[in-house]
Each structure stands twice: as structure tokens, then as C-alpha cells.
Amino acid sequence: ARQTPGSSGINAEYGGLMHGFQPAFESAADLAMDFPRIYDVFGELLAKSLAKEHINFKVLKGALEPLRSFNKAGVVMCAVIKHSLTELGTKGCMEIQRRWGKEKMSWTGLTDNPAQLIEEYKLDFLSSSCGEEGATTKKNQKRSK
Secondary structure (H helix, E strand, O other): OOOOOOOOOOOOHHHHHHHHHHHHHHHHHHHHHHHOOOOHHHHHHHHHHHOOOOOOOHHHHHHHHHHHOOOOOOHHHHHHHHHHHHHHHHHHHHHHHHHHOHHHHHHOOOOOOOHHHHHOOHHHHHHHOOHHHHHHHHHHHHHHH
């Protein structure tokens, strides 16, 4: 169920998926009292859809809106990315980084403290290079200091 050129960025089937998550997102704070892993579970459930490009980051960010009121939208975005990396395998870092940049994504509106989430979920690659090239660049920077 790939997106077609000129589509709204999400097809009807997956629009229903994101719409179906809204009641759970809206009651997530209450659910978290009994089930603290709920935010990670949301990530697990949505990761394959993001990895297979059935949904994009912009659609996901919009769907996470109900979680902003208690500052958990960023946590769920991080969980989705973390689990998407597993789905995508060895090319996951580069693919997520490419799509994040292509969609001009930012942490604005997802969290009040992006640095903390980036560190906690080890997502610093979203603002730097991935793979060997990135590792080489970081090594060279350390040597030149």
C-alpha cells in the first residue's frame, strides 16, 4: 500500500490506522499508570508502518498531537524511530536520517527537551552523519583537538 505521487502523504487504510490510535493517545496518561511501557508499545506498533513508508514522519507527528499535553509525543516518536531502525536493519540509520531530513522534521512541537530524548534513545544521527562516513568524521574531529 504505497503512497501515490500527489497523495496527501498517507493512504486511506493507514489514515484509519492513525485515526484508530487517537483514543489510545488521548487516554495514554491514564493507561501509563497501570502500564508504564505504553509509550514504547505505541512505538513498536507503529514502527513497521513507518519503516515500510506507509506513514511518514509528518503524519506521525500530527497523530501524536494528543500526547503533547503531557510531553510524551517526543517519547513516542523516539520509540517509533528506535523500533523502525530494527525493522530496517543495517541501512536503518541512513534511511531514517534521509527521510527525517527530506521531510524537514524537527523536535519542535514534540518535546520541550529534545537533547535529553536524543541522548536517551541514541538518536544523535538525526543531526549528524550515519555509518562509516559519520564515524570517520567523528574520529577525525577527536584527533584534531
